[in-house]
Amino acid sequence: MTLMLPVPLPARVLLLGSGELGKEVTIALQRYGCTVIACDSYGNAPAMQVADQSRVFDMSDPAALSAVLDESDVDLIVPEVEAIATDCLSASEERGVRVVPNAFAVQATMDRQRIRTLAASLPGVRTSAFRFAHSAAELAAALDEIGYPAFVKPTMSSSGHGQSRVTGPEQAMSAWTHAEQDARAATGVVIVEEGIDFDYEITLLTVRSWDAASGTVTTSFCAPIGHRQEGGDYVESWQPMAMNGSALERARTMAKAVTDALAQAGNGPCLGLFGVEFFVRGDDVWFSELSPRPHDTGMVTMATQAQSEFELHARAFLGLPTSTALASPGASAVIKSTRAIDTPAYSGVATALATADIVRIFGKPISRSGRRVGVVAATATTPKESRVIARRAAAAITIDDAQNPS
Ligand SMILES: Nc1ncnc2c1ncn2[C@@H]1O[C@H](COP(=O)(O)OP(=O)(O)O)[C@@H](O)[C@H]1O
Ligand SMILES: [Mg+2]
Known part of the structure; x- marks a missing residue:
């Protein structure tokens, strides 16, 4: 090539x-x-x-x-x-x-079985204990080995679809059925993961960019992003997540190991931004999964960094210089639709922008309740203050049906 x-x-x-x-x-x-x-x-x-x-x-x-x-x-x-x-x-x-970044990385990361097996095989990368199960009976046996609580997920799914937190053997059958029905693609296999009782979880945006001076790829990291998930879907994120130095160092080492492995196994220099997810408890860090592309929790960078995760991704795969510097602490909060709406009308954007830095209305045709339709991001002197501002601003934005007002 x-x-x-x-x-x-x-x-x-x-x-x-x-x-x-x-x-x-x-x-x-x-x-x-x-x-x-x-x-x-x-x-x-x-x-x-x-x-x-x-x-x-x-x-x-x-x-x-x-x-x-x-x-x-x-x-x-x-x-x-x-x-x-x-x-x-x-x-x-x-x-x-x-x-972008290469076909191997795209293929491996869409399948939990491939990416988890690859990551767990790398020296220095720690994951939760896991098993794969091809039937409800195998799932029951895998749960017995892993213990409770455990997470059961379709191998092909995202945004929490088909995922169950299982606390006892009596839930094995319903977890299997849920995974089968809600998977993006029926693979006939689920992953069973040990539930990690983490203090917090982060996304570490990791950028592989081209350094023209040395003619090599360099790996750099954005400040860690903390986030909160509801039902496996992100509702708010903030940056930087305060982490102790050794946990951050471990996360960076693991993010580099996994992205390097994707580069080695595939074609070309594997340039772009990756959203690498970790669970953290004290000094302990577990690699969870990664996206070889911008991450939803990284939308906060539109307010916090001069080069957002989108700008970083584009620059990196075009072979242009990048900077992952944080400009200000900040937070994002999502706006979700509360019902099915055909002709959405948004109000409260002015109120939101009185305190928040950015509002993005995605412009999605809204066909169901719970769908993410926008995001708000705010900056302040601390992530904590930013979260309060972002949450209030997001709550100020309401969606109604222009043709069928409630
Ligand atoms: N093994 C686990 N232990 C604890 N929490 C988990 C585990 N797996 C998933 N979760 C929770 O569920 C969320 C979504 O799981 P994830 O594997 O990231 O799926 P998705 O691909 O849908 O984002 C995680 O961000 C975390 O909050
Ligand atoms: Mg995830």
Whole structure:
């Protein structure tokens, strides 16, 4: 594969997944003159609203994805979601199209079985104890070995879908059924993880960027992001998360080990930003999972860093210099829809912006309750103060149905 770094601009980019994270990546790329073709399974998705072109199709269908890859003639493929027919990506990569960060990393991280097995095999990387189970009976046996509480998850899922916290053997059957029904793709296998009683959990945004002076890849880290999840879905995040020095050092070492392994196993320099998740208790740190792309909890960086996680991702895979410096402590809080709405009308944005730094309304067509439709981020002198401001500001924003007001 011929590889020019920095990538000659303007590049043509195929964005696979057009949610709120992809929308920000699109904007970052367009600032460097890139042409972005945004893809998703539904029309007018957030990134499509700002992209140069869009394609609506089922990205998990190999035939449909191959057809789009063939006709779009792009320089770079940038996956923004996990639900992709990843075999097509390897084929494109073999033909010389760069996949961000590489096809192997995209493939391995969409499957908990692959990424967990890989991470746990690396020296110095600690994970919770885990087993895989292929039936309800195997799950019951695995739970017996792992003990309680345990987490049962489909191997292909995200945002907490199909996940159960299991506290006793009598819940094995319902956990199996829930995982089978709510998985993104039926794999017939679940992961059983030892429940970690952590003090807090973090996302460590890890950036692999190109250093033109030395002609090598360097790894750098944003300040750790603390976050709170409800039902496996993020509701607020803050940066920096106060951590003791040795725990932070362990997390950085593990993040580097895992991202280096993804680089070694795949093609090319493996450039881009990764959201690496850890559980922390005292000095103890457990690697949990990672995304080879911006992370939802990292939306706080739109307020806290001069280069947000989206700007960092774009710069890194284009081969441009990056800086992970924190400009101010801050926090983000999500705005969720409380019901199914066809024609959303937002109010309270002015109230929110009286104290918060940014409001992002994603522009999603809202079809269900609980869907994330926006985010607020605020800065202050401490993360704690920022959290109060962000939460209040998010609560000030309400969504109604313009055609069918409540
Ligand atoms: N083994 C575990 N021990 C304790 N908490 C866990 C464990 N696994 C998951 N969780 C909780 O559930 C959340 C979502 O799990 P995660 O594996 O990150 O799934 P997803 O891919 O849906 O984000 C985590 O951020 C954490 O709060
Ligand atoms: Mg997660």
